[in-house]
Amino acid sequence: MTKSSKKNHLNTNFQIFPFPLNVQYVIDWVMSPESGGIDVFIGTVRNQTKGKKVIRLEFEAYEPMAICEMEKIAAQAFKKWPVQKVLIHHRTGILQVGEVPVVIAVSAAHRAAAFDACRYIIDTLKQTVPIWKKEFFEDGEVWVGAHP
Amino acid sequence: MTKSSKKNHLNTNFQIFPFPLNVQYVIDWVMSPESGGIDVFIGTVRNQTKGKKVIRLEFEAYEPMAICEMEKIAAQAFKKWPVQKVLIHHRTGILQVGEVPVVIAVSAAHRAAAFDACRYIIDTLKQTVPIWKKEFFEDGEVWVGAHP
């Protein structure tokens, strides 16, 4: 359990882990007898970006603020759609191709809300949550999006 | 391996199982070094429908035709969006509240295609795939949607 998980309520679960994410745990956590559908988004490390071969990625997080921003996104999701549980787990550290940087799961009585909220959460996370990705290529490395 | 799985290609996986679905298998199957995002929809048995308590469900499938219809839906998804792998697993038999009747997973280089295709697949599956659901209540049972 991370320090930040103390802030979690019964229907939200936000965590940042330096080790592999457990998708089965995620699914078991968001399920409930009241839910009819769960949408799960799993980010995976792709072997290329804009045609250039990617060797590995490194993720760095400003952890307490990242958890705060995740809370804000989830609060918006609960306001916008009738969802039941929201989980966001993000990795830090070095990740190889095929590994999972992020898992987002949303349960709801009806699937439309789960789909809408899950997509909103990943789209917004990529804009607001203070986590940074460095791409390692055969000929160098770059912090993604840092320069125009 | 079911009889029907012989029809599967490298990038599709359609199966109907009389026993619990394995979500970890599903995710491992759709992942690839080329994918950047996976969207997974997990249907779950809800404890009520229109305010009435549900005890359990029973699913029946016309298996060979169900697999044919799944193939058609996936073919449409590949035509509409740049997706990489499509998996549809559906349960048959008696399911208790909280169990999983269906898992759909789609991988793609970019997440928008995975979300769009996954949602299209579950929406279309519910309209065209010959699978039937019987709801068991405290005071009786009903084939869902059979009567106007």
Place this chain on the structure above:
Amino acid sequence: MKIKILAFGIAKDIFGSTSVNLEMANDSTVYNLKYLLEQQYPQLKQLASYMVAVNNEYALPGDSLHERDEIAIIPPVSGG
């Protein structure tokens, strides 16, 4: 010709069986089949709708039936 019709979901309950056998003229269509079945099983007319599948494909009313076709009654589906 003699044809065998598979039944699923509520159609199975209406037929009281997972399949029924019917004797039909050689040039019969899906429309003819539905008419005949609705005579024998009037409860079919109370369904929200139902389709006929021939060889694992949804069939249209004008499609003709053949002796070895796999024919099935498809009441409103509710998977997922």
Place this chain on the structure above:
Amino acid sequence: MKIKILAFGIAKDIFGSTSVNLEMANDSTVYNLKYLLEQQYPQLKQLASYMVAVNNEYALPGDSLHERDEIAIIPPVSGG
């Protein structure tokens, strides 16, 4: 007042450190801080953009800073 600024991602590379200490006037704002940092670390001006966070919240240029605030430089994020 003396303030400590945390750095992440490329800001850490620009500062050459995970944090820097600065001496600022007591009534300084986020705007004043950015100005001062850009004097000392001109590479900040080459970033696509960057934000300042105060006590785990994104701050506006007019927000004032206080001695015990947790201040961080937030270059363009790229999680997910």
